[in-house]
Amino acid sequence: MSKEKFITLKTQAVPLPIDNIDTDQIIPARFLKATTREGFGENLFRDWRYNSDNTPKADFALNNPTYSGKILVAGKNFGCGSSREHAAWAIYDGGFRVVISSFFADIFKNNALNNALLPVQVSDAFLKKIFAAVEKNPKTEITVDLAQQKVILEDGSSEAFDINPYKKTCLMNGYDDIDYLLSLRDEIKHFELAH
Amino acid sequence: MTRQRKTLFDKIWDAHVVKSSEGHPDAVYIDRHFIHEVTSPQAFDGLRKRNVKVFNPSRTTATADHNVPTIDQHLPIKEALSRHQVETLRKNCKDFGVELYDLGHPYQGIVHIIGPELGLTLPGMTIVCGDSHTSTHGAFGNIAFGIGTSEVEQVLATQCVLQYRPKTMLIDISGTLSKGVVAKDIILYIISKLSASGATGYFVEYAGDAIRNLSMEARMTICNMSIEMGARGGLIAPDETTFNYIKGRKFAPQGDTFDRMVEQWRQLKSDPDAEYDEVVRFDAGDIAPMITYGTNPGMGMKVTDRIPTLNELKDITEQPSFSKSLEYMGLQPGAAILGQAVDYVFIGSCTNARIEDLRLVASMVKGKKKASNVEVWVVPGSKQVEKQAREEGLDKIFEAAGFQLRQPGCSACLGMNEDKIPAGKYCISTSNRNFEGRQGPKSRTFLASPLSAAAAAITGKVTDVRELV
Ligand code: SF4
Numbered sequence: 001m002s003k004e005k006f007i008t009l010k011t012q013a014v015p016l017p018i019d020n021i022d023t024d025q026i027i028p029a030r031f032l033k034a035t036t037r038e039g040f041g042e043n044l045f046r047d048w049r050y051n052s053d054n055t056p057k058a059d060f061a062l063n064n065p066t067y068s069g070k071i072l073v074a075g076k077n078f079g080c081g082s083s084r085e086h087a088a089w090a091i092y093d094g095g096f097r098v099v100i101s102s103f104f105a106d107i108f109k110n111n112a113l114n115n116a117l118l119p120v121q122v123s124d125a126f127l128k129k130i131f132a133a134v135e136k137n138p139k140t141e142i143t144v145d146l147a148q149q150k151v152i153l154e155d156g157s158s159e160a161f162d163i164n165p166y167k168k169t170c171l172m173n174g175y176d177d178i179d180y181l182l183s184l185r186d187e188i189k190h191f192e193l194a195h
Numbered sequence: 196m197t198r199q200r201k202t203l204f205d206k207i208w209d210a211h212v213v214k215s216s217e218g219h220p221d222a223v224y225i226d227r228h229f230i231h232e233v234t235s236p237q238a239f240d241g242l243r244k245r246n247v248k249v250f251n252p253s254r255t256t257a258t259a260d261h262n263v264p265t266i267d268q269h270l271p272i273k274e275a276l277s278r279h280q281v282e283t284l285r286k287n288c289k290d291f292g293v294e295l296y297d298l299g300h301p302y303q304g305i306v307h308i309i310g311p312e313l314g315l316t317l318p319g320m321t322i323v324c325g326d327s328h329t330s331t332h333g334a335f336g337n338i339a340f341g342i343g344t345s346e347v348e349q350v351l352a353t354q355c356v357l358q359y360r361p362k363t364m365l366i367d368i369s370g371t372l373s374k375g376v377v378a379k380d381i382i383l384y385i386i387s388k389l390s391a392s393g394a395t396g397y398f399v400e401y402a403g404d405a406i407r408n409l410s411m412e413a414r415m416t417i418c419n420m421s422i423e424m425g426a427r428g429g430l431i432a433p434d435e436t437t438f439n440y441i442k443g444r445k446f447a448p449q450g451d452t453f454d455r456m457v458e459q460w461r462q463l464k465s466d467p468d469a470e471y472d473e474v475v476r477f478d479a480g481d482i483a484p485m486i487t488y489g490t491n492p493g494m495g496m497k498v499t500d501r502i503p504t505l506n507e508l509k510d511i512t513e514q515p516s517f518s519k520s521l522e523y524m525g526l527q528p529g530a531a532i533l534g535q536a537v538d539y540v541f542i543g544s545c546t547n548a549r550i551e552d553l554r555l556v557a558s559m560v561k562g563k564k565k566a567s568n569v570e571v572w573v574v575p576g577s578k579q580v581e582k583q584a585r586e587e588g589l590d591k592i593f594e595a596a597g598f599q600l601r602q603p604g605c606s607a608c609l610g611m612n613e614d615k616i617p618a619g620k621y622c623i624s625t626s627n628r629n630f631e632g633r634q635g636p637k638s639r640t641f642l643a644s645p646l647s648a649a650a651a652a653i654t655g656k657v658t659d660v661r662e663l664v
Contacts, residue, residue, distance in 0.1 A: 018515070019512075019513060020491050024630040024631065025630065028636070029261075029633075032611060036237065036240070077391060077395070080391055081630060082341075082609075082628075083234070083327040083341035083342060085234065103392060103395070105392070106425065107341055110343060166219050177346075177349055181353040182245075182353060184214055185250075188222070188355055
């Protein structure tokens with residue numbers, strides 16, 4: 001099944017300068033009861049976003065009309081905790097296409113890449129710079145260029161990021177892993193018989 | 196990359212690579228796949244959309260655990276969405292020919308508890324599940340790790356996952372454990388030293404005589420929490436303890452086949468001088484009963500220590516997150532935690548809900564009563580654990596102490612069913628995560644060993660178990 005293609009993106013960003021944002025914050029367990037992939041965006045960062053009476057918390061970045069855009073910028077060790085792919089679905093469904101952080105948890109990174117959500121790992125220093133730029137001007141636009149593997153700020157400064165070449169091809173073409181694995185079915189059958 | 200002197204991890208990985216081609220991650224064959232109701236429905240949907248069957252249904256086993264009630268399991272699930280999720284699992288297993296240990300089945304339980312106890316988890320295997328604590332199974336000397344739902348679909352469709360080979364880390368614990376220190380303290384200690392992200396990108400091998408001397412159940416507790424320092428998984432080379440545990444289990448090889456397998460399993464160890472990407476050593480004698488004070492499992496300390504102050508943090512950039520975490524917990528920097536009153540005690544989860552854990556708790560509370568300010572839930576990890584606990588009379592001890600013995604499931608470990616810790620309340624928990632809201636919105640969690648939890652149940656506050664044992 002093909003996914004949305006990702007080539008390049010230029011938008012505003014939403015800042016969450018908090019370290020160790022775990023998957024239970026991204027999407028609390030009690031909202032994991034759905035049996036489809038859609039609709040999780042509604043509960044993205046549920047307990048940070050809403051008071052217990054379901055009124056939005058005005059001081060949370062996602063509720064602040066000053067911030068918008070398809071890029072989420074977060075502190076280090078983003079996505080630690082559970083393997084729930086719902087976290088990636090919720091961020092995507094919440095309108096984001098990129099998460100920028102200085103460090104990602106492994107399973108989250110895989111899950112994001114499998115769902116056309118691009119995790120971009122930058123240096124601590126560059127992350128600081130992004131937070132500062134967004135704080136100074138919330139309307140500032142950030143460019144994430146996957147082809148060139150670069151994050152570019154409005155003042156022209158930029159940093160390169162790593163991405164695995166295979167995953168890059170998948171994202172740029174909207175392929176997913178299963179297509180590749182299904183093409184290996186005969187080899188897998190042989191392996192299984194010999195194993 | 197093939198190495199000269201291989202680690203156990205390398206040997207098992209290499210034996211399972213179906214295809215390794217330039218520019219692609221390895222296609223790794225999976226021997227055992229576990230599924231549960233929360234992370235599998237979207238994967239089965241994917242199979243239907245692609246019109247693909249399950250590649251080898253005999254290698255997948257299902258159970259219902261995350262989102263099930265822990266009382267009155269014989270009645271239909273009350274909550275509509277939860278009921279629908281469990282019913283969807285039933286339908287998917289039936290449609291695709293997958294074995295399901297459903298609610299009420301004698302083998303039902305938390306997925307990482309039933310695999311080992313049924314002999315489905317064996318040395319040398321590759322094992323995955325749409326659940327990060329799949330690392331538990333590594334205690335048997337296999338490669339076991341959690342995957343996302345897209346990968347669950349990959350395994351169902353092809354019995355393989357696409358993975359990059361992680362780096363390897365050796366964690367060696369040598370020496371003798373002090374009185375009152377159990378497996379949970381060892382792993383909380385390691386995570387407090389390495390931090391919640393310190394092993395990200397690595398697969399850990401635990402070794403050293405302190406690990407060798409542990410029972411299988413204790414080894415599972417250690418491997419279980421590997422993910423809490425970011426590791427993909429953790430494993431321990433199999434030995435006689437492992438083989439004795441497996442022998443005679445329901446789906447384990449039997450008779451001559453078992454003996455032949457044991458001969459093969461004996462080869463499963465890292466070469467002398469195998470090269471690891473990272474080696475960390477700790478002295479078992481330095482480990483004390485541990486407790487966490489913050490909102491990630493790396494924020495732990497000896498129960499007699501005090502919480503660090505802002506100035507004591509290694510990295511100044513951590514201050515805002517640290518303050519936010521303590522504020523959530525309602526605790527002060529620099530404060531002691533010993534004597535802190537607790538409201539709930541949760542004894543359960545795939546970390547500490549096996550029979551040895553329940554025995555440990557019972558040994559501490561036998562003939563005693565819980566403090567009046569606490570509510571205590573004991574949630575066995577599986578139907579088999581529950582049955583054995585009753586056969587051994589542990590249920591009577593818990594009842595006399597005023598504890599509630601519930602039915603198997605994940606329960607308050609993740610608060611997905613109705614077992615939630617109320618807002619603002621403190622819970623000392625034998626589970627593995629103290630994240631904000633993990634046990635219920637605004638709940639506050641102290642992670643600790645079953646012994647420490649039992650001690651707190653009796654005194655009503657955070658207690659140094661060494662005063663009681
Ligand atoms: S007991 Fe907790 S950690 Fe273990 S599988 Fe269940 S929810 Fe996950």
